[in-house]
Amino acid sequence: xxxxxxxxxxxxxxxxxxxxxxxxxxxxxxxxxxxxxxxxxxxxxxxxxxxxxxxxxxxxxxxxxxxxxxxxxxxxxxxxxxxxxxxxxxxxxxxxxxxxxxxxxxxxxxxxxxxxxxxxxxxxxxxxxxxxxxxxxxxxxxxxxxxxxxxxxxxxxxxxxxxxxxxxxxxxxxxxxxxxxxxxxxxxxxxxxxxxxxxxxxxxxxxxxxxxxxxxxxxxxxxxxxxxxxxxxxxxxxxxxxxxxxxxxxxxxxxxxxxxxxxxxxxxxxxxxxxxxxxxxxxxxxxxxxxxxxxxxxxxxxxxxxxxxxx
Ligand SMILES: [Ca+2]
Numbered sequence: 001x002x003x004x005x006x007x008x009x010x011x012x013x014x015x016x017x018x019x020x021x022x023x024x025x026x027x028x029x030x031x032x033x034x035x036x037x038x039x040x041x042x043x044x045x046x047x048x049x050x051x052x053x054x055x056x057x058x059x060x061x062x063x064x065x066x067x068x069x070x071x072x073x074x075x076x077x078x079x080x081x082x083x084x085x086x087x088x089x090x091x092x093x094x095x096x097x098x099x100x101x102x103x104x105x106x107x108x109x110x111x112x113x114x115x116x117x118x119x120x121x122x123x124x125x126x127x128x129x130x131x132x133x134x135x136x137x138x139x140x141x142x143x144x145x146x147x148x149x150x151x152x153x154x155x156x157x158x159x160x161x162x163x164x165x166x167x168x169x170x171x172x173x174x175x176x177x178x179x180x181x182x183x184x185x186x187x188x189x190x191x192x193x194x195x196x197x198x199x200x201x202x203x204x205x206x207x208x209x210x211x212x213x214x215x216x217x218x219x220x221x222x223x224x225x226x227x228x229x230x231x232x233x234x235x236x237x238x239x240x241x242x243x244x245x246x247x248x249x250x251x252x253x254x255x256x257x258x259x260x261x262x263x264x265x266x267x268x269x270x271x272x273x274x275x276x277x278x279x280x281x282x283x284x285x286x287x288x289x290x291x292x293x294x295x296x297x298x299x300x301x302x303x304x305x306x307x308x309x310x311x
Pocket of ligand 1: 009010011012014015038039124125241
C-alpha cells in the first residue's frame with residue numbers, strides 16, 4: 001500500500017522538483033498540497049502548486065491555501081532566489097483546476113484526524129501552516145506518522161542570514177512551536193542539502209529523459225538569472241526540498257542522529273537559528289532525527305529514474 005503524504009509547500013523551484021518526484025513515486029500517495037507563504041506570497045505559491053500538478057497531469061490532487069501571513073513579524077519572501085514568478089526560468093500556463101475552498105490548516109487537521117498515525121507530513125516551506133494547525137488542534141502532533149521538515153542548519157549555519165536558514169528565519173515562532181510540539185520530526189537541514197548540488201551533468205541527464213516533466217525539472221534545477229536584487233550567479237544549485245521526498249523513498253541514502261533542536265526567536269542577530277544540542281549538554285530531550293549525510297549520486301540517480309515515469 002502506498003504511503004499517504006501531505007505536502008506543505010511554497011513553490012519555489014526546488015519545491016516544484018520535490019512535488020514532481022512525489023508524483024512519480026508509486027510508493028507515495030499524495031493526498032493533497034497545502035500552499036504556504038514563503039519563497040513567494042501565498043497567491044503565487046498556491047497558483048504554482050496547481051500549475052505543477054497540471055504539468056504532471058495530476059490536477060485531481062487537491063490544493064488548499066494555508067496562511068497568507070507568518071506568525072512572526074516581518075515578511076521576507078525569497079523571489080531573488082526563485083525568480084519573480086517563483087519557478088525560475090520555467091513558465092507554466094495558468095492552472096485550470098480551482099483552489100479548494102477549505103483552508104489548508106483545516107485540511108491538515110481533518111485529514112490527520114481521519115487517519116491517526118498513518119499520514120506523513122512533508123514540510124517544504126516556513127512552518128506557519130503546521131504551527132497554526134498545532135495551535136488549533138495540538139493533538140495532531142501525535143497523529144502524524146512522521147513530520148519531515150526541510151529547514152534549519154547546524155554546522156552549515158545559514159543561507160538567509162549568517163545564522164539562519166530561509167524557512168526557519170521566515171517564521172521562527174512557527175518553527176519553535178513545531179519543534180516543541182512533540183511531533184515525530186525528521187529534519188533535513190542545509191548541512192545535508194548542500195551536499196546535493198545540481199551540476200550541469202546531473203541537470204543534463206534529467207533533460208535527456210525527453211519527457212515534458214523532465215524538461216521542466218531540468219529548468220527548475222538550473223540556477224536563476226541574477227535579478228534586480230543582485231543575486232550572485234552560482235555554478236551549482238543545492239536541491240533542498242526534493243531531499244524530503246527522497247528520504248521517504250530511499251532512507252538508506254541518508255545518515256542521521258537524534259538530538260534536541262531549539263529555534264531562536266528573540267535575538268535580532270541569530271533570529272531563526274536552529275541550535276542543535278549535539279553533545280546533549282542542554283538537558284533537553286531529543287526532539288528530532290537530524291539527517292547529516294546523503295549519498296548525492298544515489299539521490300540524483302533516484303530522481304532521474306523516477307522523473308522518467310512522468311508525462
Ligand atoms: Ca520550499
